[in-house]
Amino acid sequence: MRAISAALLAAAAAITATGAQAQTRQLRPDQQRYRALLKEMVETNTTVTTGSCTDLATKIAGHLKSAGFADSDITRFAVPEHPKDGGIVVVLPGSSKTLKPMLLLGHLDVVEAKRADWTRDPFAFIEEGGYFYGRGVADMKAMDAIWVDAFMRMKEEGYRPKRTIKLALTCGEETTWAFNGAQWLAANRPELIAAEFALNEGGGGDTDGKGKLIAQQLQVGEKAVQNYRLETTNPGGHSSVPVPDNAIYELAQALTRIQAHEFPVELNDTTRAYFTQTGTSRKDEVGAAMLAIVRNPGDKAAEAILNTDRGFHSMLRTTCVATLLEGGHANNALPQRAAANVNCRIFPGHGVEETQAKLVAVIGDPKVTVTLVPPVRPLAKTPPMDPKIIDPMTTLSARYFPGVPVVPAMATGATDGIFLQAIGIPTYGVPGSWYDPDGNGAHGLNERIEARGVYVGRDYLFDLIKAYAG
CATH class of the missing domain: 3.30.70.360 (Alpha-Beta Plaits)
Structure with a gap:
């Protein structure tokens, strides 16, 4: 019986691997590289108890250097009391002396996940039935990978934006008592992340649970x-x-x-x-x-x-x-x-x-x-419905998601955007990848996100960054 079970498991694994290989072969080369980056991020444990955001930040820095970023463009940060909760800030300088920078924000940490409770290994990146599975794929490593991938692509293309683009990937968003990198940057290195506005998690598409995209949400404010x-x-x-x-x-x-x-x-x-x-x-x-x-x-x-x-x-x-x-x-x-x-x-x-x-x-x-x-967070502030921010999102959305409305929404949860708002950086959750009505298992079991939504969202956000940057 043990031999039969082992054989069946091996056969199932071989079928899954073959299917994943076929799916990968159908992707464009740039999508394949993005998928590999996301896989690495998911399979790097960044929980507060057993993981390390610092390790993932180190890997990200290596990818950015390989794409052509100099050491002077990259700032690694951590504090001695929390050596595993480090983060990274990256700058792609712009040519304009008048346009203020824009900031892309993301958190690298994820919620705890017990292997015994999950159907699949939470720290193994698995593609199955048109979905990516793994802790953090929905919240929010798919977007983290989009930000990093965009920086790599722009650098390799020799793209020089008019507006300076900054990227901050931090730790501690998922745990109120942990060291929070966004809060630390706002309090200790505000000049490093100073920006006219920031793009963050909190937005995204809503489906009817049957594959139909019914709306794209633009997060404007949070509790x-x-x-x-x-x-x-x-x-x-x-x-x-x-x-x-x-x-x-x-x-x-x-x-x-x-x-x-x-x-x-x-x-x-x-x-x-x-x-x-x-x-x-x-x-x-x-x-x-x-x-x-x-x-x-x-x-x-x-x-x-x-x-x-x-x-x-x-x-x-x-x-x-x-x-x-x-x-x-x-x-x-x-x-x-x-x-x-x-x-x-x-x-x-x-x-x-x-x-x-x-x-x-x-x-x-x-x-x-x-x-x-403790901790006592800043007073929640709602950013303005600024046409300079809203219009590019809706214009691009009409092209990528025709017939789907872009709806402003207030997050009932909380993001690290609250720390940026406190120092005068209006922060918006962007449309893009889409999510199912059940929440996709974020913070829960068997977290997943639709692969097609990630790839389309990646293209949308790449064009959105360039629309703001010039």
Whole structure:
């Protein structure tokens, strides 16, 4: 039986390898090189526990030097306390003395992935059924590889842009307590990444889950993320003589009040544009509700319809949710302490202290303390809907994705763009590669991205960079 199983596995592997080779042969030479670069990136572990962004940054620097970049064009950075969390900044100088630089931003780190939970090895780059599989292919190594590949191609072509183009690939975006390279650059080397604007993750195409591209999103703004610790304490005692004052019960009541609380509906320029354009294109109840909420944010009937979609629900307000729980110290003792982490995604324009005060008011119990959990991120700022930025994206999109609308959207999560916004660099998530409605397994199991979408997105973004750079 073991011999038969081994033979079957070997045969399956041979079929998969043959299929991958056939797919590779159909690619243009430049696409084959890009695919090899993406494979290397995915197969370089960059998780915060066992991986190293520094190793991947070293490999990237080697590719850029081979393409013709000088050492003076490349800046490697890391701090002694976090030697594995290094990053890289690269500059392609422009000819204009008046145009300000543009910046391409990406993070090299990925979320943890356990081999036992995955169908495939998360750190093996696998192409199967028209998809690339592996940790980071969707978030966001496919885009990282597009940025690096674009720099290599431009250098090898002898392309000299009018506008200086900068590339910053950093570590720490996926883990709030880790060293964050984008934050460090903004605080310690702002001149290195100074730019008129930046292009980042957060945009991209939406499909209907059946292969049809229905929209291209342009991310304009994002929520701020902040964690809060809720804690209750009590003298405790023997569990055989319980008392009404119980740390676990008090914490549970506080969490129940947060669960029941809805932050009010809010709109800004980005979300108004999103709901207006998306609502106009939809001919259903949801589309009508989108238009109604734009006309009147207090329309409870429209809000109720939109709240049935968790993405729309989050886009309309600040959200706070319990994510971690701890409490008690023995099976036969009354709890002396209970605590929970509440993760908030804060609508632009509201501060972390303001949200903290709101949580205290919602809980309404002085026995429950609410404290900020470091790090405290900058206040979320929404970049302007600047035609100089928006128009090239929509013009190129019409060529690459005819009939597909480009819709501005606010990210309900958070990216490293928040650190650039804080130092005056408007940051936008670009259209390009597309994603399925289920999120493609990003941060979860069996992460994937459609190969065709990556190749088309790569060509689109290469032309977009040149459109901005001149």
